[in-house]
Amino acid sequence: MSEPLLSVESVYRSFGGVFAVRGVDLTVAPGELRGVIGPNGAGKSTLFSLIGGQLAADRGTVTFAGDRIDRLPAHRRAHLGIAIVFQGARIFRGMTALENVMVGAHATTRAGFLRGTLRLPPHYREEREIRQRAREALGRVGLADWADRAAEALPLGQQRALQVARALCGRPRLLLLDEPAAGLRAAEREALAQLIEELKAGGLTMIKIEHDVAFVTRLADRVTVLDLGRVIAEGTPAEIRADPAVVAAYLGTAA
Numbered sequence: 265m266s267e268p269l270l271s272v273e274s275v276y277r278s279f280g281g282v283f284a285v286r287g288v289d290l291t292v293a294p295g296e297l298r299g300v301i302g303p304n305g306a307g308k309s310t311l312f313s314l315i316g317g318q319l320a321a322d323r324g325t326v327t328f329a330g331d332r333i334d335r336l337p338a339h340r341r342a343h344l345g346i347a348i349v350f351q352g353a354r355i356f357r358g359m360t361a362l363e364n365v366m367v368g369a370h371a372t373t374r375a376g377f378l379r380g381t382l383r384l385p386p387h388y389r390e391e392r393e394i395r396q397r398a399r400e401a402l403g404r405v406g407l408a409d410w411a412d413r414a415a416e417a418l419p420l421g422q423q424r425a426l427q428v429a430r431a432l433c434g435r436p437r438l439l440l441l442d443e444p445a446a447g448l449r450a451a452e453r454e455a456l457a458q459l460i461e462e463l464k465a466g467g468l469t470m471i472k473i474e475h476d477v478a479f480v481t482r483l484a485d486r487v488t489v490l491d492l493g494r495v496i497a498e499g500t501p502a503e504i505r506a507d508p509a510v511v512a513a514y515l516g517t518a519a
């Protein structure tokens with residue numbers, strides 16, 4: 265077995281005394297596509313924020329590519345190669361698709377957004393580099409022809425792809441997708457599933473939160489099931505579908 269890319273060990277996080285995540289362990293191998301499912305309030309989004317650094321863990325460790333990262337702020341984790349597409353992430357209105365992707369890149373480049381705003385000299389070279397990267401990212405998600413169109417004019421499915429492009433622009437090693445297919449129609453879901461399959465074929469490691477069990481179990485190598493902040497099952501999609509604890513806690517109620 266190769267070294268895991270990500271290890272979450274005994275991680276806890278409470279809000280006002282209520283544990284949203286309680287003692288979660290999660291190990292993701294390089295190139296793996298991991299699905300995370302669970303009922304509302306199971307702790308899925310909180311777990312993502314603990315990996316991305318938007319929230320600090322009360323206890324436990326998070327290791328990425330061999331380094332402890334659980335004390336690092338989110339922007340340092342982004343530099344190391346962790347990107348998140350948050351649930352309900354918005355596009356920036358009044359900007360083109362390309363500009364939307366470039367905004368994401370500013371967060372992860374050396375000069376960063378602040379220097380970009382101040383327009384210090386390295387800005388111009390980086391601006392060109394970011395533009396180039398943004399075009400590449402748009403190409404990867406199939407939006408090359410949409411680069412100069414207003415982002416808000418894109419259909420919802422393509423707006424989701426645009427958010428993925430924004431995350432890819434920083435050239436992440438780990439991409440976290442929080443319910444990327446939520447609210448999409450069947451054809452749009454299919455296109456998104458294909459995009460995720462292509463990214464996986466390109467070797468990108470991903471963790472994907474889903475409500476739609478069929479969607480996640482189709483794409484994922486392994487699935488982790490959360491309930492009330494704990495991991496109640498983990499296994500291949502077939503194992504998960506057959507697990508009585510999962511059926512009782514989640515599939516039964518969702519079906």
Ligand SMILES: Nc1ncnc2c1ncn2[C@@H]1O[C@H](COP(=O)(O)OP(=O)(O)OP(=O)(O)O)[C@@H](O)[C@H]1O
Pocket residue numbers: 279283284302303304305306307308309310311
């Ligand atoms: N910032 C916060 N402040 C207070 N409570 C929070 C906060 N974030 C999450 N919680 C609580 O933690 C628990 C887990 O929430 P979380 O959003 O992680 O679950 P989830 O599995 O992502 O749910 P959903 O599928 O509805 O998005 C819930 O009880 C939620 O109310």
